[in-house]
Amino acid sequence: MFFENKKIFKTILKTEKMKEQTNILNYIPVDELTGSISVPIYQTSTFVQEAPGIHKGFDYARSNNPTRKVLEDLVAKLENGTNGYAFSSGLAAIDAVVKLLKSGDEIIAVDDIYGGAFRLFTHIYEKFGISVNYVDATDAQNIADAITPKTALIWIESPTNPTLKISDIRAIAKIAKAHGVLLCVDNTFASPVAQKPIDFGADLIVHSATKYISGHSDLIAGLVITATQELGDKIKFIQNASGAILGPFDSWLVIRGIETLSLRIKQHAENAQKIAEYLITEKLIKNVYYPGLKTHRNHEIAKSQQKYFGGVVTFDLLVDDKELASQIVSNTKLFKLAESLGGVKSLCCLPCEMTHKSIPQEKRYAAGVTDSLIRLSVGLEDADDLIDDLKQAIQTAVFKTNVLEEAVLEN
Ligand SMILES: Cc1ncc(COP(=O)(O)O)c(C=O)c1O
Numbered sequence: 001m002f003f004e005n006k007k008i009f010k011t012i013l014k015t016e017k018m019k020e021q022t023n024i025l026n027y028i029p030v031d032e033l034t035g036s037i038s039v040p041i042y043q044t045s046t047f048v049q050e051a052p053g054i055h056k057g058f059d060y061a062r063s064n065n066p067t068r069k070v071l072e073d074l075v076a077k078l079e080n081g082t083n084g085y086a087f088s089s090g091l092a093a094i095d096a097v098v099k100l101l102k103s104g105d106e107i108i109a110v111d112d113i114y115g116g117a118f119r120l121f122t123h124i125y126e127k128f129g130i131s132v133n134y135v136d137a138t139d140a141q142n143i144a145d146a147i148t149p150k151t152a153l154i155w156i157e158s159p160t161n162p163t164l165k166i167s168d169i170r171a172i173a174k175i176a177k178a179h180g181v182l183l184c185v186d187n188t189f190a191s192p193v194a195q196k197p198i199d200f201g202a203d204l205i206v207h208s209a210t211k212y213i214s215g216h217s218d219l220i221a222g223l224v225i226t227a228t229q230e231l232g233d234k235i236k237f238i239q240n241a242s243g244a245i246l247g248p249f250d251s252w253l254v255i256r257g258i259e260t261l262s263l264r265i266k267q268h269a270e271n272a273q274k275i276a277e278y279l280i281t282e283k284l285i286k287n288v289y290y291p292g293l294k295t296h297r298n299h300e301i302a303k304s305q306q307k308y309f310g311g312v313v314t315f316d317l318l319v320d321d322k323e324l325a326s327q328i329v330s331n332t333k334l335f336k337l338a339e340s341l342g343g344v345k346s347l348c349c350l351p352c353e354m355t356h357k358s359i360p361q362e363k364r365y366a367a368g369v370t371d372s373l374i375r376l377s378v379g380l381e382d383a384d385d386l387i388d389d390l391k392q393a394i395q396t397a398v399f400k401t402n403v404l405e406e407a408v409l410e411n
Contacts, residue, residue, distance in 0.1 A: 348376050
């Protein structure tokens, strides 16, 4: 009897050290009512009550839905947060965080911000008296210097979209705490498998779950995760009051995507590293941006806060020629020309004409998003096949335009 108990005790200790992929699968509950191993989709708008106000914790599906709740609890655990909330898009999640502020407040945001967040801050929230100061967050001192008594929120992405700049989350969190300012990290590009900003002192995390978290380019979704119950209650209030919730079927799809998140992120990063290493050998390319390259200017910081370097690789051309870049992204066969990223199938895009079109040209150039910058979302195809695809796309573009041949000859 004594020995049996000892065995059980050991088993419990071991489960505490489980690997992330095991944890993810273990966090997803088996349905208590039926034993269903797949989370049931509660496709309902309302819940029958025993007596007025007496119910099983669910009254109206905007306020709460059991399928969405499984997703929300799961992502809170994945990010080491207290609470998680699922929204109808990444932008709706960003919007919910900004709604924590009031007129007169200021935001300090990373200059290389996702174009949609820039549009939301500038064209919606500036009208309501919230101003935004964009700074190069790769140097935490720039953030410290930009803080004023009105600063209420620091907004960073790390890695950024699309030039993959890295900010030191620990250093920025210290600055935020010292000034009593909230720090929100858009963790879309890293995913919780690669980076957990709450562990470094962030107060809030947002995700476009459209990307790696769901992982199959088949839905639009957003998440907010909070570091404290108090912030969680505020986001919950905003989610219910504004109503941009994620529906039950999409919540279920996101849960299903998360089941393979850890495996996918590992493979995305392995493929992306090989592709980045090929691209630096390509003489027609000027810069390759990938945090996993030792030549990346923030490689050491990336290494200190990321377990994997992600699946996005960006590069620009020796000649800043939009037509040539446009030819390259049109010539790829495996890399499909489309906005978005983080899916199992590889995508490529020309940010200046697509994802970052809403950012004024000088602002775009200041952040390194030139007309010839190409963003790759490296999927789960074989890396060698993807490299062959890029080689043929570049060669065909050069042949069609002649531009780079001349430039290379000059060099
Ligand atoms: C870093 C980042 N944050 C947020 C968003 C917005 O997410 P969604 O398209 O799901 O609204 C995107 C979309 O591309 C993004 O790249």
